[in-house]
Amino acid sequence: MEEKTNVMRILEQKKLPYxxxxxxxxxxxxxxxxxxxxxxxxxxxxxTLVTVGKTGQHYVFVIPVEKELDLKKGAKAVGEKSIAMIKxxxxxxxxxYVHGGxxxxxMKKFFKTTIDETVSGWDSFLFSAGKIGYxxxxxxxxxxxVIVYQTADLTVE
Numbered sequence: 001m002e003e004k005t006n007v008m009r010i011l012e013q014k015k016l017p018y019x020x021x022x023x024x025x026x027x028x029x030x031x032x033x034x035x036x037x038x039x040x041x042x043x044x045x046x047x048t049l050v051t052v053g054k055t056g057q058h059y060v061f062v063i064p065v066e067k068e069l070d071l072k073k074g075a076k077a078v079g080e081k082s083i084a085m086i087k088x089x090x091x092x093x094x095x096x097y098v099h100g101g102x103x104x105x106x107m108k109k110f111f112k113t114t115i116d117e118t119v120s121g122w123d124s125f126l127f128s129a130g131k132i133g134y135x136x137x138x139x140x141x142x143x144x145x146v147i148v149y150q151t152a153d154l155t156v157e
Contacts, residue, residue, distance in 0.1 A: 007105045007130040016142045021126060024133020030098065031065025034135065037124070042066040043118065045135070048102040050095060050111070053080035058094065060113040062104050067116070067155035077114045077152035098139060103130040105146050113149040115140070120151060147156045 004012075011018045016088050016094040021038050027036045035042040042065050047062045059078045075083045088099050092108055104113050104127065119125055119140045129136040143149070 005130045005134050006102075007103045007128075007136060008134075010066045010106050011136070011138070014123050014146060016145055018136045018138040018142070019124075021129060021135040021137060022133060023113050023135070027103065032130075034064055035103065038135065040126055044122050044124075046115070046119070048128055050086050050091060050102065051083040053078065053083045053140050055080060058086070058111045059083060060104055060107070060111045061154055062115040062149075063120075063154050064116060064118060065146060067102070069154055070156045073152065077154060078112055078151070095128060097128075098132065101130060101132040101134075103127055103128040103136075104143075104149070106130055110147065113147055114154060115149050117151040117152050 008020060010136055023034055023037045026037050030041050031045055035045040045065045046062045047065045051061060051074060056133050059103045063069055073085055073127060092098055095102060097103060124136045124137050124139045126137045130147045
């Protein structure tokens, strides 16, 4: 039934602990639906968003599923005048991931990543394992052993 995703293989290669969560047998689309199915606090389940700055650089933002990215705060966090969400059709060629299955780990190319500062309030948090139907849960500290990221206040109040 469940399979290993690239994200899981990367974490195992680095011998980092994680917990896999599977929801692929449901019709959950939104992050809040996923959180409800997994019986997890939506403030602890994060989604991965990919943006493009005015300079043409791409940036990754990881925020709680129940929140919205504040584009001004995001731009400020990465030192851009402005940022915009990339078009859905650009996601797969750019990251190797499809909409709804995008993970900050294992993208085709690493982009500057910023995680909402609320992550530091959690011992562990959930995010996409790189495939629709799969989430992984791990500590913010262990995530730092796989990718470089900063934290900032990123969401709309």
